Amino acid sequence: MSSYHTEEIDIPNPGVTIGISDLSKAQLQSFTGYEGAAFKDMIDAFRFAVSIAIAKCGEQVPEIKNQSGTTLYNLGSFDGSQIFSEAIKIVAPTPSQEVPLTRLIRAYGEKGIELMLGYCEGDPSSFDLDEVLKNIYSTSGDEGQGDV
Numbered sequence: 001m002s003s004y005h006t007e008e009i010d011i012p013n014p015g016v017t018i019g020i021s022d023l024s025k026a027q028l029q030s031f032t033g034y035e036g037a038a039f040k041d042m043i044d045a046f047r048f049a050v051s052i053a054i055a056k057c058g059e060q061v062p063e064i065k066n067q068s069g070t071t072l073y074n075l076g077s078f079d080g081s082q083i084f085s086e087a088i089k090i091v092a093p094t095p096s097q098e099v100p101l102t103r104l105i106r107a108y109g110e111k112g113i114e115l116m117l118g119y120c121e122g123d124p125s126s127f128d129l130d131e132v133l134k135n136i137y138s139t140s141g142d143e144g145q146g147d148v
Contacts, residue, residue: 018078018102019069020046024110027117030124038127043073049112050084050105055136059092061104062111075102 020028031038031045039045053062072078079085088104089096095104119135120127 015100015102016075017071018073018075018105018109020072020106020109021064021066021069023066024113025070025072027113027124031116031127034125036125038124038129043078045116046072046109046113047078047084049116050109051112052115052132052136053108053112054084054087054091056115057108057111059095061092061095061099062107064103064107064110069106075105078105 028042028045028049032040032042039048084105085101088101088108092104116127116132117124119132
């Protein structure tokens with residue numbers, strides 16, 4: 001059984017709410033809330049994190065390292081247009097049939113936050129969205145995905 005397929009005891013309603021570890025939440029917050037921040041609010045930063053992890057990891061769903069968590073968003077608020085739901089179904093068809101979507105979003109989101117921190121060498125105030133997008137675009141065709 002894959003590491004992302006676990007009991008749903010840490011989130012009150014795993015089919016409706018997206019959880020995140022306390023550490024990942026604090027890291028996510030560090031990308032918002034100050035003048036010059038790359039993101040206006042946490043939901044935009046989390047959407048970006050999920051997006052880059054989907055792009056980098058593809059069907060290899062990242063492991064959720066800390067199973068405990070707190071509710072971050074309602075699925076409808078985070079993905080009202082179902083863009084992320086559809087992307088995950090296309091990129092990771094088998095996991096999306098076996099695991100609640102909210103767990104997959106959490107897994108990709110936490111990995112994306114980790115990637116974001118890597119791009120800015122742990123200093124969110126130096127996060128350069130344009131440079132990150134250029135890097136992702138230039139490596140999106142790489143087969144190895146060794147920097148994931």
